[in-house]
Amino acid sequence: MSLSGALNTAFGGLKVNSRAANVVSTNISNATNEAYGRRELGVSALGDNGTRGGVLATGVIRHTDPVLLADRMVSDARMANSNDMHAFAKRIEDLVGESGTSGSLTDRVTAFENALLSAASNPAATQRLELVATTAQDLTTAINNLSSEVQEARQIADDSIATQVERLNAGIDRLHSINDVMIKAGVSGVETASILDERQAILNEISSIVPLRVVERARGDIALFTRGGGVLLDGPGFEVGFTPTGSIDASTTLSGGQLSGLTLNGKPVSSGSGGLFAGGSLAAQFQIRDTEAVARQAELDGIARDLIERLGPGGPDSTLGPTDAGLFTDNGVAFVATNETGLAVRIAINPLVAPASGGSWRLRDGLGAATPGEVGDSALIQGIADALGTAALPSSGALPGIARSFVHHASQFASAAVGERVRTENALSFQTAQNTTLKELELSKGVDTDHELQQLMLVEQHYTANAKVISTVDGLFERLLSI
Structure with missing residues (x-):
């Protein structure tokens, strides 16, 4: 992959990470909201043609159990x-x-x-x-x-x-x-x-x-x-x-x-x-x-x-x-x-x-x-x-x-x-x-704050990795320009 391709991939990753962090925080803040459906960010891979790769956010998926509701x-x-x-x-x-x-x-x-x-x-x-x-x-x-x-x-x-x-x-x-x-x-x-x-x-x-x-x-x-x-x-x-x-x-x-x-x-x-x-x-x-x-x-x-x-x-x-x-x-x-x-x-x-x-x-x-x-x-x-x-x-x-x-x-x-x-x-x-049993079951299938915090840690790791790629590419560009 070219440097510009790596840079594009990292920028795309940061955008997805930003949206993923927003989805996770929204989930956590609505953990006790009975009407709220847990969100998950839909992500798809971009084909690698040497200049472009990475991932793309395809939308927010809302999870509910219609039978339980x-x-x-x-x-x-x-x-x-x-x-x-x-x-x-x-x-x-x-x-x-x-x-x-x-x-x-x-x-x-x-x-x-x-x-x-x-x-x-x-x-x-x-x-x-x-x-x-x-x-x-x-x-x-x-x-x-x-x-x-x-x-x-x-x-x-x-x-x-x-x-x-x-x-x-x-x-x-x-x-x-x-x-x-x-x-x-x-x-x-x-x-x-x-x-x-x-x-x-x-x-x-x-x-x-x-x-x-x-x-x-x-x-x-x-x-x-x-x-x-x-x-x-x-x-x-x-x-x-x-x-x-x-x-x-x-x-x-x-x-x-x-x-x-x-x-x-x-x-x-x-x-x-x-x-x-x-x-x-x-x-x-x-x-x-x-x-x-x-x-x-x-x-x-x-x-x-x-x-x-x-x-x-x-x-x-x-x-x-x-x-x-x-x-x-x-x-x-x-x-x-x-x-x-x-x-x-x-x-x-x-x-x-x-x-x-x-x-x-x-x-x-x-x-x-x-x-x-x-x-x-x-x-x-x-x-x-x-x-x-x-x-x-x-x-x-x-x-x-x-x-x-x-x-x-x-x-x-x-x-x-x-x-x-x-x-x-x-x-x-x-x-x-x-009714209490059904509500508890509904909540159990809703937002799990422990799981969401784990997802947030993964988002942080991905963000750090993408930022590291951008920093590395930036350093390589500087060396090329200095030659």
Whole structure:
């Protein structure tokens, strides 16, 4: 090889070394970036014709495992789904409270029962009758609060759906723009590694909302589908539609038309399990709003109805007429069987015996009594206590068709809340462990900083060698010129 050929080869080597050092440093600085694909500089040898040889950088190669990425993104969606369902179950459990703890639903029931037993032992004591009224009101307040919180959870879910749909549409728009950039880059030969990182970051961002399936096209662009078969991006981007609801109560339902479902390019699609968008956080919010919270509300309404009917007309208080309100009312009036929906938020103690109303004697003598009766008569108070403990078939279809006491109904609701929390917690633990394993595997196939530092040492050695060649050629040229 001639001196000029050696010099050209060394200069080419320095250029490649410079680019290789930049690639290595970029790898190291992005070692913990989940969207980053490890780079490697493509190098090819130049033919040696006596005047030119060495190497040429052919471009930057981005390494990823598409199968592993797909599995991890699906796992992101499943973990987000499990996390949302667990958060809802935990919220209900916390609101119901642990049995035996102060302020829990079962504690309110027990306090009411104990107050009845105390008043039955001394029905002449106004203070004890007032305690019955107070604990009864505390019980209705606990049921009211539970119902309100269930509806608040539905409202939060509706708001979350709107936010997630907005994020999903924004991600689709950005991916559509990146598709255009990728197609143009393929024509012009521009390196696309950084663009691909940005694309993966967007996919990671929306992968928890719905399980995604990514299909790479020949021109470098992608098509995006949900695992349920919904088209999000294939050439043009598709728009997911949803209309949030400003105020939700027990009567506000999807089937009733008061709540919005999802649309895809203006066409309604199923938002339930098994639908096009099933499996991610978006589906979990729909399940909370339209299924789980609705079921909890129905159970609370059934419990409230059972309490009202046990102590209403036909119950222990013989002074009540067929249409009179009993000890517990539907917002101060008699309960009507066709108006069960939302009863839990409306149940209230009869104002005739409300605390500090001066009518607590009616707990002893009857709500329909015109004047106080025998102060030592505890029959009605004992009858109220017995009615709460009697096993009877519930009228509400939301409760199991098994003869149970009111106390049992309340305890069953609390136990079911604990059981649901445990079930969702186990599901979340499994999904979290799976997701962590996939992420660790993904990182293990990504940037290995030890390997990159070794590569950097090789780059340094190659740089030194090329610099030495240039220095040697320079010395030879000087000697030739001095002859």
